Amino acid sequence: MFLDHRLQSSLPQETLEKFGSDIIWLWNFESAIGEYTNLLYAQLSIHALCTLDLKDKHVLDLGAGDGVQGLTAYKMGAKKIYSVELNGEYELLYNKNLEVNGFPKEDFEFVQGDITKPQTLMEKLGSQKIDVAVANIGPFYENDPHLAAIRLLTFLPT
16 A cells, blocks of 8 residues: 555554555655556556565566655565666655655665666666566657567576
């Protein structure tokens, strides 16, 4: 369940006790999940994550935006999140989302990068272990960003 962090102090204690472990707080609810153009993509990728066993997994989040998919994966037991986002302006919001959830920053890595340039991106990521990749790529790339994301997977260490 995603809620705006400003509700934390106004929710009844019983509600927090009942649903607290299932809540992911968002600094700005109108960002990735609250913006209609991104909502359907986000719903699909979050649903896909919910079908997986992510316990102790290393997750690569492509098109991370403010980190909603990574937050979900971490809440589901992922050990490390590598978040790749084309727009570096999301990093501040990404870090705010980690903060309002109390997630340790060292378990997350925000990488500004372009998935259509896999060699450059892999230089930034290094030879990190990746168990699961999730992509929530909007219409901000030329050509076909989904094919670029698939091509990127061939550059990951095996």
